[in-house]
Amino acid sequence: MSEEETMHTTAEAISAPAVPRGLAGVIVTDTGIGDVRGREGFYHYRQxxxxxxxxxxxxxxxxxxxxxxxxxxxxxxxxxxxxxxxxxxxxxxxxxxxxxxxxxxxxxxxxxxxxxxxxxxxxxxxxxxxxxxxxxxxxxxxxxxxxxxxxxxxxxxxxxxxxxxxxxxxxxxxxxxxxxxxxxxxxxxxxxxxxxxxxxxxxxxxxxxxxxxxxxxxxxxxxxxxxxxxxxxxxxxxxHGGAPSRALDALDAIGTPDRIRPWVRERVIAGDRIMGFGHPVYRTQDPRSQMLRTIAEGFGGPLVDFAVQMEAEVEQLLAELKPGRELHTNVEFYAGVVMELCGLPRSMFTPTFCxxxxxxxxxxxxxxxADSKIIRPAARYAGPPPPQPVPVL
Structure with missing residues (x-):
């Protein structure tokens, strides 16, 4: 590579914008289909x-x-x-x-x-x-x-x-x-x-x-x-889509209300994720979870009572162990409860989502x-500097 090419490549690398991991928050297109307003706890389809x-x-x-x-x-x-x-x-x-x-x-x-x-x-x-x-x-x-x-x-x-x-x-x-x-x-x-x-x-x-x-x-x-x-x-x-049954599995693993706090505390301290809690976009209550909780409470019964108690105690404990962070139930938590109450087998929870x-x-x-422009992003190379001599056996 010539000195001019090396300088050009270096300049490109320096001028390339920093991109957050997972493209979090990066706007890639305009859409008229809907949006999620995470700080407001609101999402919409069309208008x-x-x-x-x-x-x-x-x-x-x-x-x-x-x-x-x-x-x-x-x-x-x-x-x-x-x-x-x-x-x-x-x-x-x-x-x-x-x-x-x-x-x-x-x-x-x-x-x-x-x-x-x-x-x-x-x-x-x-x-x-x-x-x-x-x-x-x-x-x-x-x-x-x-x-x-x-x-x-x-x-x-x-x-x-x-x-x-x-x-x-x-x-x-x-x-x-x-x-x-x-x-x-x-x-x-x-x-x-x-x-x-x-x-x-x-x-x-x-x-x-x-x-x-x-x-x-x-x-x-x-x-x-x-x-x-x-x-x-x-x-x-x-x-992504595989959590509704896992949220119910957590309820099964806890078993009784008196075990909620020790079970959750142990996993939070270990750095494990509590399935059914937290969302990458919402910084307040997930409106889907709130709606599904209302539907579940309309059915009533021991499973619903247990889920509601777990929600309250887990949120209190997460607020204590992770102060300053808004962690609430997401859609998967009560989705699993509602599907269980309606007789769907757990192996069909994610397919039903689909x-x-x-x-x-x-x-x-x-x-x-409607817009035929191909999506073709770039990646920032972070490997060993090329070109290296190719080893000859």
Missing amino acids: YNAVELAANRSFEDVWHLMVHGRLPDAAEQADFLARTAALRALPAEMRSVLPAISRATSPSGPLAGLRTALSMFGALAGLSPVYDLDDEGRRNDALAACAVVPTLLTALYRLGQGLAPVEPRTDLPYAANYLYMLTGTEPDPGRARAIEQYLISTIDHGFNASTFTGRVIASTGADVVACLTGAIGALSGPL AARVIGWSANILEQA
């Missing part, structure tokens, strides 16, 4: 408070909002419900291979199987790269892919339990049909509504790891299923596809 949407609208209404940019009127509502319900059935070619996918991925569970099954669906459906489609074509592909995700997840779960998959019904809304396909029994309306509110509350949540992954893939012009499959892979990590988040991913994919 609406997400928690208010969960309280007052259906899952399909919010799905329509995310994909079309507006809440539907009565006629649009009925049309969208019928249209998406008609897309739930799987291609005949998939039914014969799902048992093999279930067996192959049984150690990891339905979410791992979904990556393979959804990829196969995309191939069978002949989805085109988003780069080659117009807006309507992209939306059609996104709706088709999202509609089959609950069908695939529940079929993979049931096959793993030695049970036959349950065919989707077109007369049930999204959440109720999901529970029906999971259990084979039409769900109690109260439990179906509780799961629907949970699903709505987790459709989207800013530029999290899985959403960003989906958008990066969309920026390459790949097809919708390729983007969703990458997002699913990111969600499968325990630091059944909601796939809608937010699709909205982000559509938005990203």
